[in-house]
Amino acid sequence: MPINKLALVRYKTIDNCLQNRLRKWTLEDLVVACSTTIFEYEGIARGVSKRTVQLDIQNMRSEKLGYNAPIIVTDKKYYSYEEKEFSITNSPLTNQDLGTLNEVLEVLKQFKGFGYFEELNGMVTRLEDKLFKQQHKGRSFIDFEKNELLKGLNHIDPLHKAIINSRAIEVAYQSFRAIKPQNIVFYPYLLKEYRNRWFLLGASKIGKGILLLALDRIDHFTELEHEKYLKPEFDVINYFSDVIGVSKSVNQTPLQIVFKMVKEHVPYVITKPVHPTQRIIREESDGTVFTINVIWNFELEREILGFGEQMTIISPRRLIGKITARLKKTLANYTVSE
Numbered sequence: 001m002p003i004n005k006l007a008l009v010r011y012k013t014i015d016n017c018l019q020n021r022l023r024k025w026t027l028e029d030l031v032v033a034c035s036t037t038i039f040e041y042e043g044i045a046r047g048v049s050k051r052t053v054q055l056d057i058q059n060m061r062s063e064k065l066g067y068n069a070p071i072i073v074t075d076k077k078y079y080s081y082e083e084k085e086f087s088i089t090n091s092p093l094t095n096q097d098l099g100t101l102n103e104v105l106e107v108l109k110q111f112k113g114f115g116y117f118e119e120l121n122g123m124v125t126r127l128e129d130k131l132f133k134q135q136h137k138g139r140s141f142i143d144f145e146k147n148e149l150l151k152g153l154n155h156i157d158p159l160h161k162a163i164i165n166s167r168a169i170e171v172a173y174q175s176f177r178a179i180k181p182q183n184i185v186f187y188p189y190l191l192k193e194y195r196n197r198w199f200l201l202g203a204s205k206i207g208k209g210i211l212l213l214a215l216d217r218i219d220h221f222t223e224l225e226h227e228k229y230l231k232p233e234f235d236v237i238n239y240f241s242d243v244i245g246v247s248k249s250v251n252q253t254p255l256q257i258v259f260k261m262v263k264e265h266v267p268y269v270i271t272k273p274v275h276p277t278q279r280i281i282r283e284e285s286d287g288t289v290f291t292i293n294v295i296w297n298f299e300l301e302r303e304i305l306g307f308g309e310q311m312t313i314i315s316p317r318r319l320i321g322k323i324t325a326r327l328k329k330t331l332a333n334y335t336v337s338e
Contacts, residue, residue: 006038010048010056011065013037015088016158018071022220024078027053040165060088087154147196152215156191159200159221163188168205168227172219181219186211187230190239194246194299201239203230210234210250244275245299254293257300258314262287265310274303289314301326 013034017025027050034056035047057079060069070082162169169188174181185205192199198215208230234250242254258281261269266288269278275292282289294300296319304311304323313320 006042006044007056007059009038009041010034010053011060011067011088014053014056014060015069018079018081019087019154020220021080021084025080026077027079030057030079150196150216152198152218155215155218155221156198159188159215160191162223163190166229166231168224168229169221170224171213171221173213174217174219176217184211184213185224185227186213186221187232189232189236192240192246199246201236203232205230212246242277242293243295243297243299244303245297247297247299248295252295254295255316255319257292257294257316257319258289259292259304260284260287260289260312260314261307262310265307305330 014030017023017030017033023029031048031050031053034053038044038048057071059065060067061071062068067088069088070086071079072082073079159169161167167188169186171184171186172181173184186200186202187205188200188202190201192201192212200213200215200218202211202213203209204211205227240246240248254277263286269288269290270280274290275294277291277293279291280288281291301323304313305326313323
């Protein structure tokens with residue numbers, strides 16, 4: 001493994017440590033963290049020297065890598081970022097970075113036409129746009145869906161690593177209904193994105209119940225080295241395959257939902273299906289009847305209501321009743337008294 005790649009692993013590890021302001025980091029702590037990370041990812045057990053980490057910190061502080069990291073030492077012992085929100089991952093790309101990424105981009109673009117790499121198309125386009133903006137002072141001709149105020153995105157990378165390495169974690173989690181965060185011993189299984197919001201699927205140690213945690217409600221978390229990891233007893237990969245959104249319990253079974261779209265809106269539903277199970281039952285003079293097989297949840301109701309008068313539910317009857325009741329309540333909210 002090239003030494004420059006090992007250095008990048010160390011820089012990222014030091015960055016993760018210094019972002020965690022709930023703990024004070026000595027040089028020895030950073031050495032241990034770097035050694036542990038390199039062993040986990042590359043199986044290299046010889047460790048990292050203090051001198052190496054000191055040089056890493058010096059490089060991160062300098063303009064050499066373009067980081068200019070504001071790393072300070074307090075009490076002649078503890079390392080931290082002077083700026084609370086600083087991270088090297090937020091630093092602008094250097095010319096060397098741009099050159100390397102452009103080379104990588106050219107390689108990825110060669111695979112865009114292959115069926116096996118269909119998922120690369122969106123990623124390559126995003127990377128092209130990112131590089132173009134960097135090289136042309138922020139100008140872009142693509143506007144991706146994003147939420148600049150979204151919280152919890154900093155948890156994605158360390159949570160992903162915890163899942164890969166089968167590590168139990170302790171999460172300080174505060175739901176919208178809770179007054180203060182609650183500590184949960186949690187076994188993470190899957191990261192899930194829905195409508196630009198991220199969620200963590202896993203099991204709680206108490207009761208071994210399946211939970212879905214919103215990343216923007218996680219205050220912080222720590223890995224538990226001595227807690228045995230509980231492996232999932234269900235199909236994690238396909239857990240969300242029969243659901244619109246993320247709301248679901250393990251024992252729920254999908255229903256066949258039959259709906260009709262008005263003729264003018266049919267092309268939109270065909271080109272962007274409501275769900276992958278969507279099928280056409282029949283075509284009528286004023287519209288087309290479709291079917292999907294999904295879990296009945298809040299997101300399904302919201303999707304139906306979002307289509308307004310363009311969609312009509314045909315079955316099941318219980319869902320018709322629920323949608324009717326919600327529409328009546330909505331209409332009542334707009335009743336103007338004379």
